[in-house]
Amino acid sequence: MADTKREIERKYEAGAGGLPDLTGVPGVAAVRDEGLVELDATYYDTADERLAAASLTLRRRTGGSDAGWHLKFPVAPGVRDEIRAPLSDAVPDEIAALVRARVRGAALVPVVRLVSARDVSHLIGADGALLAEASVDEVTAERLNRDGGTARWTEIEVELADDGDPAFLDEVEKRLREAGVRPSKSPSKVARAMEETGGPGPRRGGRAAPVTAGDHVLAYVREQRDMILTCDPAVRRDIPDSVHRMRVATRRMRSAFRTFGAVLDRAVTGPAAAELKWLAGELGLDRDQEVLAERLTDALDGLPSDLVLGPVHERLTTWAGVRHHSTRGHLVAVLDSARYLALLDTLDALLAAPPLRPKAARKPDRVLARAVRRDLGKVSRLVTGALVLPPGQDRDLALHEARKKAKRARYGAEATVPALGTPARDLAKSMKSLTSLLGDHQDSVMGRRTLRELAAVAHAAGESAFTYGLLYGREERRAADSEAELPGMWREIASGTPVRAYGGVPGAR
Known part of the structure; x- marks a missing residue:
């Protein structure tokens, strides 16, 4: 059965120094190293990339604590609802149903593969509770459905803990900016991958202002x-x-x-x-x-x-x-x-x-x-x-x-x-x-x-x-x-x- 998680996160361009020291962020009592995690995700879409055009992402990911199928719906900038289903070879029926209006009779095919080496740190409050997860991701992207190539980059991702206060992410961002870290220009890894691996991609952007x-x-x-x-x-x-x-x-x-x-x-x-x-x-x-x-x-x-x-x-x-x-x-x-x-x-x-x-x-x-x-x-x-x-x-x-x-x-x-x-x-x-x-x-x-x-x-x-x-x-x-x-x-x-x-x-x- 699928379940839902509200994901609140921010992404940043990682500098040569990796993750800055976050122990000075208000509310953070400790920064705990959780080690390195290898993640391998294949993103699915129609041949004409209808999900990407609607800012939806569907992936099958292995590695980490949440391996399985993930379907993400945008809620607000930096906020998405993630629908999760157990790992399987084919797209689970309950996930496929949620994109049926977009996909209709078209097939869902692999479009991008992302392999990430994720160095994870937990930001811990004075009461020992998790405030957020900060990670440095070394990403390798490969385009699978178009005449594109590969791309590599390193980024910092900060994800708020469940039921956390979004204002805490503002405090983290202040510290990152002080260290010279700037927000990512792409809303997600897969969006960046599709931009950097070539191919025409889906049509996006606004329309001309109405006249007639x-x-x-x-x-x-x-x-x-x-x-x-x-x-x-x-x-x-x-x-x-x-x-x-x-x-x-x-x-x-x-x-x-x-x-x-x-x-x-x-x-x-x-x-x-x-x-x-x-x-x-x-x-x-x-x-x-x-x-x-x-x-x-x-x-x-x-x-x-x-x-x-x-x-x-x-x-x-x-x-x-x-x-x-x-x-x-x-x-x-x-x-x-x-x-x-x-x-x-x-x-x-x-x-x-x-x-x-x-x-x-x-x-x-x-x-x-x-x-x-x-x-x-x-x-x-x-x-x-x-x-x-x-x-x-x-x-x-x-x-x-x-x-x-x-x-x-x-x-x-x-x-x-x-x-x-x-x-x-x-x-x-x-x-x-x-x-x-x-x-x-x-x-x-x-x-x-x-x-x-x-x-x-x-x-x-x-x-x-x-x-x-x-x-x-x-x-x-x-x-x-x-x-x-x-x-x-x-x-x-x-x-x-x-x-x-x-x-x-x-x-x-």
Whole structure:
């Protein structure tokens, strides 16, 4: 089974003197020599080096205390999550699954071999605990998949001990700089090896700043595609909020296709939008369950104990846990499916050869603003239409539709921020407030439905349904409060400066 380790480290160019004396670093009581370790690592990637392009590293390493397969995900500069699996001849299934969205049907092949002679020292605190490991690595790199050669260098690596304070590395760095040691220009050994052993390597670096309306829309779509790929392994690892972030990316991209139909041909983006809707629905099975369980649990915890009659906590916990377990298995199967991987291929192809319409070549201000303004008109019609309906199911459905259109307007405004600046940013903020209010209303609708179901099960088991009814009434009150607040909020949004900057709400008086 694979396990995860948070790796916090810094790399430096080693001088002729090797590792400077670190006994003067604040907090260091002793520097203990741990001897020399021989490490032999082969790094794997696709032939076109997709993992390297995404700053991911996959290696099979022998030697040292952690021999095995290591897959590293960037978290922040100098911080990576390392997924480890036992040593084997082939890439372990649990590791391969975490890079499937990047690799898809391509084979993982050896690309670089690094052989390191590591001279290890442990920095020990006054209590005898390990603070960090400092090592001097003599590295020999060999390119395996391109017409490259070999490279050799020596570097210093300082890795923080588990649960250590990252500020300690600042103190170590001060001492190293005083000794003339400078940070490495490469983020990792394998990145340096690929640079120094020749061959064209993967394409990296930023893109040119967007100029036309098409540039801006494509930059936004590309950002969402990249977020889907980033979230994929996090969803598989059940990282908190990863399902939500992946689902939002699918919605943002789908909204961009619909909002900016004057820029991207819907005849081409339509099939991709339909598949994105499918994926968002599958992701929602888990996310909606998570949000609803948290909402009901918080409401239950807020009740006085004498109003909680029967095993309500137990029933709610069981309901949430069973649903989460079943949807997680289903969700992983979705991410392994041919349909999902085909969608990723479709998005790549669409970005490589975008279906641009004539207006895509125009300046972004009018083209993009006009598209968002149309979305605002749809929101206005839905909100005002819902408010004239009597309370009940029809109003609930109408407000839910208004929420979906408000989200589209929000995402459209977000996409125009680089082109339109402050008005777009402020409009996105206003639409976020509106969708939050309407979202709370919809959560109340779903919460009441779940409470009815749980009450029926409890009643059939001979338990009191009083607490479920009490929670139901409170959810009903929350929905009424949202409906009462909505007219004033919408009037304020519709008459506000951000909306006026987009030309106002179509049809509004």
